[in-house]
Amino acid sequence: MGIVQIVMLGMIASLLYLVLKETNGTFAHFLIIITSIIIFVIVISQIGSILDLIHSLGQRANIxxxxxxxxxxxxxxxxxxxxxxxxxxxxxxxxxxxxxxxxxxxxxxxxxxxxxxxxxxxxxxxxxxx
Structure with missing residues (x-):
């Protein structure tokens, strides 16, 4: 999932939050928490390549x-x-x-x-x- 999809997910969740907070505040907060966790998991899945790069740079620099x-x-x-x-x-x-x-x-x-x-x-x- 690219950055555009992540931003769209956040924007849609924010709009749904604004609509739902008046009628069902508990569900609206739950929606935001779930959306935050989903975005975090998506970002974490992308970090593997960054970790590999940092480890290889550390090995090249003899750290x-x-x-x-x-x-x-x-x-x-x-x-x-x-x-x-x-x-x-x-x-x-x-x-x-x-x-x-x-x-x-x-x-x-x-x-x-x-x-x-x-x-x-x-x-x-x-x-x-x-």
């Missing part, structure tokens, strides 16, 4: 696979958190969305610790010993 995997996990967490937070915001649950975003940030920091440690070790390796 440790652990660092590449960590970066890809961080990107994945960011997208999943954004989707979850936006869906909960659409449902009128801003406080839950804020907690999802906080959890995502904490998980990203946890995953980034080995990379931060490697960067600090590299910087310390350039400094003369005192």
């Amino acid at each position: 440790d696979v652990m660092y590449m995997n960590t970066i890809l996990k961080i990107i994945g967490i960011a997208y999943i958190v954004e989707l979850g937070a936006n869906i909960t915001k659409d449902a009128g649950l801003g406080s839950v969305a804020a907690k999802i975003e906080l959890a995502g940030k904490v998980f990203i920091i946890i995953l980034a610790i080995p990379i931060i440690t490697a960067v600090i070790d590299a910087i310390l390796g350039f400094l003369p010993a005192v």
Whole structure:
């Protein structure tokens, strides 16, 4: 499914939401949530080729696979958190969305610790010993 079809799906769902929210608000919210999940699944299915490219670039640049995997996990967490937070915001649950975003940030920091440690070790390796 191309970008035009995804945009059309989003626009049709938005129009249906506007029509249905007056008569059946619960179904209208459910429609938007399902549409968001469908678009997310379609996009995720396209990411395989991007992941392959990033891995091959990492191998060509002689970057440790652990660092590449960590970066890809961080990107994945960011997208999943954004989707979850936006869906909960659409449902009128801003406080839950804020907690999802906080959890995502904490998980990203946890995953980034080995990379931060490697960067600090590299910087310390350039400094003369005192």
